[in-house]
Amino acid sequence: MTDSQVTPSFRLAYVPGVTPTKWVRIWNERLPDVPLTLVAVTPGESFALLREGGADAGFVRLPVDGTDLSAIPLYTETTVVVIPKDHVIAAVDEVTAEDLADEVLLHPLDDTLPWETLPGRPANERPATTADAIELVAAGIGVLAVPQSLARLHHRKDLTYRPLTEAPESRVALSWPEDATTDLVEDFIGIVRGRTVNSSRGRSQTSAGGPGADQTKRKSPDKGAAKRKPTAGKAGKQTAGKPAGKSGKSARGGSGGGPKNAKNAKSPKRGKPRR
Structure with a gap:
């Protein structure tokens, strides 16, 4: 192939x-x-x-x-802090970094937040993944700050989260x-x-x-036709005013171009009319 x-x-x-x-x-x-x-x-x-x-x-x-x-x-994304449902922080609508001063803040190795200084107290070890950190939060070992989408992804019935202000965002x-x-x-x-x-x-x-392609194709013939109109009109005018053939027999026998029309037609090259 x-x-x-x-x-x-x-x-x-x-x-x-x-x-x-x-x-x-x-x-x-x-x-x-x-x-x-x-x-x-x-x-x-x-x-x-x-x-x-x-x-x-x-x-x-x-x-x-x-x-x-x-x-x-x-x-x-909004940054949130994940906590147990019975945690004291669950009673408020949002949390500040200062509110976490006495909390153990878990910091997983795959953390996506660009921290300059972590709030709270550091844990003894850093969890390998966010999923591992969620398990530790459920066990009551600490709290976790993550983008809101990750808190939803790792949702558990025994956990909740609150918006965390004054924190970096992902x-x-x-x-x-x-x-x-x-x-x-x-x-x-x-x-x-x-x-x-x-x-x-x-x-x-x-x-x-x-x-878009169809419209482009349709425009080309229209433009060409517009350009040809003046030429076609000019040619049509000359043809209508000039008798067909040298003898003028077509002009005498035609339905729309009789002798009177041929006599009145203007042409710079026409000779004297026949008698």
């Missing part, structure tokens, strides 16, 4: 907490012949996966690691290798940016025979 016969596909990576359902649905509606495959990846592995070609693009958490990857920031972005900005990547960028199928910046509308 040659490269031209290979069925195109698109691989989309995403880190925990990101829900790409909406964008995948739009992709399937606009490009039903190009299957999209989701690739779950940890935040620490996301950039290496893109560089190695394991995905065409991916939803990652900023900052982007290196200058060889392009990124479009999408949104910023930003989600769409990223891809800069030297691999393919047509399919451009298509997905358009979907993420909210462009419609008729957008002038959407690639698929012309390459895939979309509405």
Whole structure:
């Protein structure tokens, strides 16, 4: 099978907490012949996966690691603190960093928040993952600050969370290798940016025979016809005023071009009328 016969596909990576359902649905509606495959990846592995070609693009958490990857920031998440439901903090609507001064704040190795100084008291060890930290919170060993999407992802009936003010926030972005900005990547960028199928910046509308391409094809004949109108009109006028043939027999026998019309027609090259 040659490269031209290979069925195109698109691989989309995403880190925990990101829900790409909406964008995948739009992709399937606009490009039903190009299957999209989701690739779950940890935040620490996301950039290496893109560089190695394991995905065409991916939803990652900023900052982007290196200058060889392009990124479009999408949104910023609210930071929350995860606590047991019977914790005293559960009685308030939001928490400040100062409210955590006496709390053991767990700091997992895969933490996505760019802390400068951690509030609260440090734990004896750093949990390996956010999921491990959630288990420790449920055991009453400490509390955990995470983006809200991760708190929802690791939801448990015995835990809850509250917004944490004065804390760093996590930003989600769409990223891809800069030297691999393919047509399919451009298509997905358009979907993420909210462009419609008729957008002038959407690639698929012309390459895939979309509405934009049809309109372009219809305009060409109209322009050509408009240019030909003056020439056609001039030629028609000369033909109507000049008798057909040298003898003028057609003018005498025609229904719309009798002798009277031929006599009144203006032509710089006409000789004297016959008697």
